[in-house]
Amino acid sequence: MIQVFNAINNAFCNFFGINSYIQGVVVLMCVNIIAVLGMSVLTGFTRLFSFGNAGFMSIGAYAVAILTVRYHVNFLLAIVLGSAFAGLVAYLLGSITLKLHGDYFLITCLGFGECVRVLFNYTKKLTGGSAGFPGIPNYSNMLFAVICAVLAFFIAWRFIHSKYGRNLTSVRENELAAEAVGIDAFRFKRMSFTFSAIYAGWAGALYGGYLMYIVPSSFNLAKSCELITTTVIGGLGSLTGSLLGAIIVTLLPEIFRGLANYRMLLYGIAVVLIIMFKPSGLYGYKEFSLKRFIANIKKLFGGKKPAAGKEAE
Amino acid sequence: MNKETASVPVLEMQNVEKHFGGVHAIDNFSVKIEHGRIHGLIGPNGAGKTTIFNNITGIYAPDSGKIFFLGKDITGSSPHKVAQLGIGRTFQNIRLFSNLSVMDNVIIASNMDATYNMPQAIFHTAKYKEREKHLNDKAMNLLEIVGLQDKAAERANSLPYGHQRKLEIARAMALEPKLLLLDEPAAGMNADESLELVDFVRQIRDRFDITILMIEHHMDVVTNLCDYCTVLNFGKTIAVGTPAEVKSDPEVIRAYLGGNE
Numbered sequence: 001m002i003q004v005f006n007a008i009n010n011a012f013c014n015f016f017g018i019n020s021y022i023q024g025v026v027v028l029m030c031v032n033i034i035a036v037l038g039m040s041v042l043t044g045f046t047r048l049f050s051f052g053n054a055g056f057m058s059i060g061a062y063a064v065a066i067l068t069v070r071y072h073v074n075f076l077l078a079i080v081l082g083s084a085f086a087g088l089v090a091y092l093l094g095s096i097t098l099k100l101h102g103d104y105f106l107i108t109c110l111g112f113g114e115c116v117r118v119l120f121n122y123t124k125k126l127t128g129g130s131a132g133f134p135g136i137p138n139y140s141n142m143l144f145a146v147i148c149a150v151l152a153f154f155i156a157w158r159f160i161h162s163k164y165g166r167n168l169t170s171v172r173e174n175e176l177a178a179e180a181v182g183i184d185a186f187r188f189k190r191m192s193f194t195f196s197a198i199y200a201g202w203a204g205a206l207y208g209g210y211l212m213y214i215v216p217s218s219f220n221l222a223k224s225c226e227l228i229t230t231t232v233i234g235g236l237g238s239l240t241g242s243l244l245g246a247i248i249v250t251l252l253p254e255i256f257r258g259l260a261n262y263r264m265l266l267y268g269i270a271v272v273l274i275i276m277f278k279p280s281g282l283y284g285y286k287e288f289s290l291k292r293f294i295a296n297i298k299k300l301f302g303g304k305k306p307a308a309g310k311e312a313e
Numbered sequence: 314m315n316k317e318t319a320s321v322p323v324l325e326m327q328n329v330e331k332h333f334g335g336v337h338a339i340d341n342f343s344v345k346i347e348h349g350r351i352h353g354l355i356g357p358n359g360a361g362k363t364t365i366f367n368n369i370t371g372i373y374a375p376d377s378g379k380i381f382f383l384g385k386d387i388t389g390s391s392p393h394k395v396a397q398l399g400i401g402r403t404f405q406n407i408r409l410f411s412n413l414s415v416m417d418n419v420i421i422a423s424n425m426d427a428t429y430n431m432p433q434a435i436f437h438t439a440k441y442k443e444r445e446k447h448l449n450d451k452a453m454n455l456l457e458i459v460g461l462q463d464k465a466a467e468r469a470n471s472l473p474y475g476h477q478r479k480l481e482i483a484r485a486m487a488l489e490p491k492l493l494l495l496d497e498p499a500a501g502m503n504a505d506e507s508l509e510l511v512d513f514v515r516q517i518r519d520r521f522d523i524t525i526l527m528i529e530h531h532m533d534v535v536t537n538l539c540d541y542c543t544v545l546n547f548g549k550t551i552a553v554g555t556p557a558e559v560k561s562d563p564e565v566i567r568a569y570l571g572g573n574e
Contacts, residue, residue, distance in 0.1 A: 155435055162434035162441070163427035170421045173410035179392035180370065180402050181422035181488055237412075285412060 002075060002139050009141035023142040027210045029250040030145035031203045032230065033243060034152045038199025039231045040242035045160060046192040047172040047236075048098075049106045051224045052113030053200045058120060058219035059086040060201025061208040062127055065136045075139040079205045086201025087194045094190040113224050120216040132215035133208075140209035148206060152199060156239055159195065168192050169237070200227075222264065229271050235281030240288035245281070321384045323348050323492050323524040324369070329378035331364055338364040340548040342378070346492075346541075351518060351525045353535045353542030353556070357568060360545040362528040363405055366494050369526075370402055371395045383491065397425060401485030402494040405528070407477050411470035415461055415480055418469050419452035422487035426451065452487065458520070459483040459513075475506060479513070486521065493517070495527035499534045511537045532560070544568070 013023060035057060042048050063082035067073040073081070097108045120127045127133055159165055170178040171185045178185050208214045226249070234245020253263050274281060324346045331339045339361045346352045354362045367373045369380060374389035381387065387395055396402075410418050426448055433441045456462045459479040464472060469480060478498060485493055498514065499507040511534055518525055529535050535542060536556045544552040544559050546568040552559045559565050 158435045158437070159431075162445075163424055163429070164431070164434065166417060166421050167424055169413060169417075170410050173412060174408045176372070176392075177404070177408040177410065178421075180396055180404075180408075181484060182393050182396035182425055183421070184391075184393045 002137055005139065005144055006141050009143040012143055018142070024210070025250065025254055026142045027140055027145040027206070029247060030149035031140075031207045031210070032246040032250050033149045034206065035200050035203035035227055036230045036234070036242045036246040037152055037156045037239065038196035038203070039227045040234070040236075040239055041156060041160065041165075041168070041199075042192050042196035043228065043231050044236040044238065044242065045165060045172060046168045046189060048189060048192065049228065050109040050193070050196065051106060051221065051228065052109035052111075052116075053196060053227050054219040054221070054223035055113035055116035056086040056090060056197040056200035057204030057207065057223065058116055058214075058216060059089055059197075059204065061204035061214050061219070062120060062133065063201070064205040065133045065208050065214060066126065068137050068139075069133075069135050075137060075209065079202065079209075082205045083198045083201035086204070087198035090197030091190060091194045094193040098186055098189045098193065110221070110224075113219075113221060117216045117219060127216070130216060132213055134213045136208050136212045136214065138209060138212050140206045145206055145210070148202065152202065153239065153243065156199075160239060164188075164191065172237075226267065229267050232281055233270055233274055235283035235285070237285040238281070238283045238287055241281055241283030244283055244288075248282075322346055322381075323350075323383060324526065325381040326365075326369070327379045327381075329365070329368060329375045329380060331361075331368055331373060331375050337548045339368070339375075342545075342548075342550060344543055344553075346524055346526060348524055349518070349522065350540045351514070351527065351538055353539035354526060354528045354545065355530070355532075355535055355542055355559075356545035356551075359547070361548040362545060363496060364548075365545075366402065366496055366526075366528065369395070369494065370400060396488060396490075399488065399491040400494065401488045401490030401492070403478070403481040403485055403496055403498065405496040405500065407474075407481055409469040409477060409481060409484070411468070413469060414465065415456065415467050415469055415472065416449075416452055416465040418480060418484050419455050419487050420448050422484040423448055423451055423489075425488070455483045455486055458486075458517075474501060482513075482517065486517065489521075491523055493523050493525045495525060495529075497528050497530060499529060499531045502531075504533070507531050507534050508537075510534065514538060532556075536560070 035053065039053055042050055060082040063085045064075070064078045067078040067081060068075050093112060097105055100108065121130045123129070167178070167183050167188045170183055171188050175185050204219070230245045230249045231242055233249065234243070235241025252266070253260055259266065322345045324344070326342060326344045329339055329342045330337070342365060344352070354365065356362055364373065368375050371390045371392040371394065379386060379388050382398060382400060385398070387398065410421060413421070427444055429438070429441045429444050453462060453465065456465055459482060461476060461480060461483065464476065469477065472480060482495070482498070495514070499510050502510060514525065515538065517523070527539070539556055541554065542556055542559055543550055544562070544565050551564045551568060552562040
């Protein structure tokens with residue numbers, strides 16, 4: 001099945017002349033998109049900060065690696081199971097930690113992410129320890145990754161634009177008022193946390209299937225921070241903003257290859273600049289709409305300058 | 314008025330006490346509110362009125378005493394459970410979902426009508442569409458009643474103060490409550506506005522056939538609107554009766570005007 005998929009992908013890429021470097025960048029972009037969408041639901045729509053989502057990524061990646069390599073499970077089923085397992089862990093962790101407010105929840109997540117990484121380092125028999133887990137089947141080709149990202153965006157969009165998303169947002173806006181209209185804030189926070197972990201697990205699974213080899217240190221605190229900063233740069237409370245953020249954060253280091261060593265520095269500067277000049281992020285609290293975009297373009301060329309400035313805000 | 318519900322009081326509080334450290338926020342508070350009544354809760358600042366609301370709605374659990382809603386014991390239930398049973402409330406310092414649209418504020422409050430599940434939401438099934446349409450119609454209808462239908466798409470925090478108060482009431486009504494708790498609905502309003510509010514609250518009561526418990530400082534609002542009222546001072550109940558009765562009560566006059574014996 002994987003061979004068939006890869007053959008289709010190769011035919012597609014050959015036809016359009018997409019080389020393997022670009023394919024790789026697109027796969028990594030899709031991995032980031034999926035993980036950041038999960039983060040966006042958690043941070044942007046529920047206002048919960050988790051510095052442990054790289055931990056959920058590694059749970060997804062390792063679960064799929066173990067299932068496909070050791071137990072020869074079909075990779076599609078393995079991805080579903082791996083993501084679901086990451087979600088289950090989040091559900092249980094959320095059940096005991098989401099009663100904590102603000103910083104305390106953030107710190108438990110941070111601790112959790114580090115625990116997972118150390119755990120995978122020490123369980124050598126199961127995970128290969130710090131030497132890594134080799135031999136993962138190469139199922140994450142470009143086409144598959146793009147399909148996953150599109151599907152992930154579609155599901156997140158429908159989720160956010162239903163009662164679930166509304167209830168999460170109400171908890172973000174005012175928890176007491178949400179409770180006063182019959183919304184179980186704890187339950188919806190846990191739902192959001194589980195959702196973000198499922199997405200993180202899914203992203204991790206794709207990542208493993210692309211590199212065919214995973215080590216615990218790829219899922220460290222820096223990765224968790226990167227997910228959060230990407231979400232903030234893209235804009236809180238906006239799925240299209242997160243999409244844009246993930247694309248930018250993946251592409252920029254590729255474009256500025258020579259500056260790769262300064263990546264974290266550039267992230268830091270980007271976040272500081274955004275907090276200073278556009279605190280809600282590139283696309284905060286609103287979704288990209290083609291209609292409004294066309295209207296803005298028209299205005300730009302129609303010469304009605306004063307209105308354009310207001311729209312862009 | 315429905316005869317059956319009239320026999321059980323909508324809200325009954327028996328000897329409710331709440332202490333914060335050494336402070337008796339509410340001391341041995343009892344009240345019985347019949348269906349369709351508008352009951353006022355008055356008293357100087359710090360008398361424990363909002364604490365009573367918070368005990369009813371589950372934000373605090375009382376230290377002792379019992380609270381019954383339509384005969385059901387709700388003492389110490391969590392806030393969302395109390396709301397789901399049918400107690401809507403507004404807040405003294407308005408608590409809207411500020412960054413969301415006026416419409417969404419009301420739609421969120423009717424979340425109990427959104428009976429579809431996750432797969433139905435993701436695949437936009439007929440049930441999802443039917444429910445979402447129902448929610449939209451219901452919210453629009455409520456906004457029309459409070460006169461905010463033209464502002465449906467605006468952000469809640471962009472509304473003027475008086476409209477925000479009305480939106481908060483519309484949001485509470487989206488729960489289809491049997492009991493509505495209003496925490497100082499006339500706060501910050503001038504005489505004309507509070508007169509309008511009196512009409513508005515009475516209209517809501519008649520239209521939805523609900524019972525109302527309200528905290529209010531403006532005596533003219535209380536006199537015009539309430540069937541009964543309870544006067545509190547330092548957590549203690551100092552008078553109960555019709556507005557006219559309590560207004561002439563010497564204890565009440567002393568509490569309000571400050572001990573001119």
